Amino acid sequence: MAATNVMTAPALPDPPIMNETPETYHYVPQDLSSKIPQTASLEVSQEIPQEEQSQESSHVVEPEIPETIQELPKEVAQELSTEEVKVTRQKPSTREGKPIIPVKDDLPPSERVTFDPAKHIKFTPPSKVWTMQELDYAEGQGISPVGVSEPFPLFSEEAVKQMRAEILSEKVWDKYKYSSNLSQCQLRGYAPECAPFIYDAWKSPEVLEIISKIAGIDLVPVMDWEIAHINIAVKSEEEKAKELEIVHRNADEGVADCALEEDDQPVVDWHTDSYPFVCVTMLSDCTTMVGGETMLRKGNGGTVKVRGPQMGSAVILQGRYIEHQALRALGAAERITSVTSFRPRSAAVKDDTVLTTVRGISDLKELYHQYAEYRFEILQDRFQAMGRKLRDRKRASRPFDTAATKRFIREQIEFLEAMDREMVSDELVQKGYIGDGHLVSEETRQTAKRRGLYVEETVAA
Numbered sequence: 212m213a214a215t216n217v218m219t220a221p222a223l224p225d226p227p228i229m230n231e232t233p234e235t236y237h238y239v240p241q242d243l244s245s246k247i248p249q250t251a252s253l254e255v256s257q258e259i260p261q262e263e264q265s266q267e268s269s270h271v272v273e274p275e276i277p278e279t280i281q282e283l284p285k286e287v288a289q290e291l292s293t294e295e296v297k298v299t300r301q302k303p304s305t306r307e308g309k310p311i312i313p314v315k316d317d318l319p320p321s322e323r324v325t326f327d328p329a330k331h332i333k334f335t336p337p338s339k340v341w342t343m344q345e346l347d348y349a350e351g352q353g354i355s356p357v358g359v360s361e362p363f364p365l366f367s368e369e370a371v372k373q374m375r376a377e378i379l380s381e382k383v384w385d386k387y388k389y390s391s392n393l394s395q396c397q398l399r400g401y402a403p404e405c406a407p408f409i410y411d412a413w414k415s416p417e418v419l420e421i422i423s424k425i426a427g428i429d430l431v432p433v434m435d436w437e438i439a440h441i442n443i444a445v446k447s448e449e450e451k452a453k454e455l456e457i458v459h460r461n462a463d464e465g466v467a468d469c470a471l472e473e474d475d476q477p478v479v480d481w482h483t484d485s486y487p488f489v490c491v492t493m494l495s496d497c498t499t500m501v502g503g504e505t506m507l508r509k510g511n512g513g514t515v516k517v518r519g520p521q522m523g524s525a526v527i528l529q530g531r532y533i534e535h536q537a538l539r540a541l542g543a544a545e546r547i548t549s550v551t552s553f554r555p556r557s558a559a560v561k562d563d564t565v566l567t568t569v570r571g572i573s574d575l576k577e578l579y580h581q582y583a584e585y586r587f588e589i590l591q592d593r594f595q596a597m598g599r600k601l602r603d604r605k606r607a608s609r610p611f612d613t614a615a616t617k618r619f620i621r622e623q624i625e626f627l628e629a630m631d632r633e634m635v636s637d638e639l640v641q642k643g644y645i646g647d648g649h650l651v652s653e654e655t656r657q658t659a660k661r662r663g664l665y666v667e668e669t670v671a672a
């Protein structure tokens with residue numbers, strides 16, 4: 212079902228001054244129904260190689276038990292400039308070999324279709340959208356009053372089937388598979404070249420309208436490179452059965468939060484995302500799955516748990532501003548999530564994007580190119596709008612506004628300085644390694660280091 216309400220970008224009432232989010236760009240969904248998201252079902256391959264194991268996946272990053280320095284591939288070691296960065300302990304950047312999931316193009320060309328919003332969107336509004344205010348965040352925190360949505364149906368069964376077929380193609384796995392210290396298997400950047408259905412879905416005005424409406428701000432994918440980042444986690448049937456046995460046994464014994472009793476470590480500890488908004492879509496049948504929720508930190512220090520989506524459903528989170536952690540999911544043999552990140556469509560809205568969690572798992576040249584391109588476009592739009600404002604004031608015989616112009620200049624300088632910081636020199640970016648910069652508290656950092664997820668880094672003067 213396509214969305215019924217058409218959203219249009221609000222017109223600029225006045226040339227913008229940066230770092231202020233005009234109220235005209237904010238709107239809270241008014242017509243969210245109380246329908247419970249539906250559960251879709253789809254036949255998926257469960258033939259998981261016994262020898263392959265993985266950790267659970269999360270929406271952006273997934274932790275993995277680190278291995279030893281001896282296993283660090285040579286080319287990764289060479290990536291580091293040892294004169295400038297001293298790494299006392301390192302991890303493997305990539306894990307070559309056969310895929311952890313059967314990769315087969317099981318959808319013949321005759322069954323491939325193009326994305327059709329009327330057929331492939333199966334949207335039901337979320338039962339609840341938590342506002343930033345409800346999460347006790349101060350007014351003005353973030354770019355929208357919306358914090359997170361409950362899961363909601365978004366794509367039809369056929370859409371999920373098409374997406375899975377595109378993802379599980381050999382070309383995607385050969386060219387676009389990434390691993391890191393936090394995740395064994397991710398597929399990134401493949402959409403423009405290898406996945407026309409997925410690419411068109413996330414670029415379609417209808418999907419963007421739905422995402423924007425729920426998010427409470429007009430959004431676009433942050434860049435093509437981040438369209439449908441895929442997290443993949445696979446367990447053997449044996450592991451899955453063992454987990455379910457533990458879950459059921461603990462449930463019989465009345466143990467609260469039984470899914471976490473065996474290992475109460477979250478998949479990803481408290482952190483914030485690199486991008487303002489994220490939409491996580493489930494592409495696996497996880498009806499037997501237990502756990503897998505996202506825990507959010509409220510502004511007052513309390514926590515709230517948001518359940519994970521079922522197949523074809525999605526969750527939207529303002530993850531750049533809300534501290535969150537991904538809880539472990541048990542009892543699912545296969546878990547494939549699609550994560551598309553978003554930024555504000557309007558150049559007038561602040562863009563606090565960082566590249567902390569993505570530098571090490573990207574084609575760096577492509578990432579930097581797309582990041583620079585869209586950020587420069589924002590600057591062009593801002594300068595054009597500011598130029599018009601100056602001109603209009605002059606024509607209206609208003610005095611030159613020195614203070615506002617200096618403020619504008621300062622904001623653009625800070626915008627460019629942020630770009631300079633984020634575009635870390637190529638030789639200093641270690642492939643397959645995500646640092647701890649996205650972790651929020653020092654306590655979380657120390658915990659993660661004890662778990663062996665991050666290395667001590669010493670940057671020479």
Ligand SMILES: [Fe+2]
Binds near residue numbers: 270272482484530535
């Ligand atoms: Fe996250």
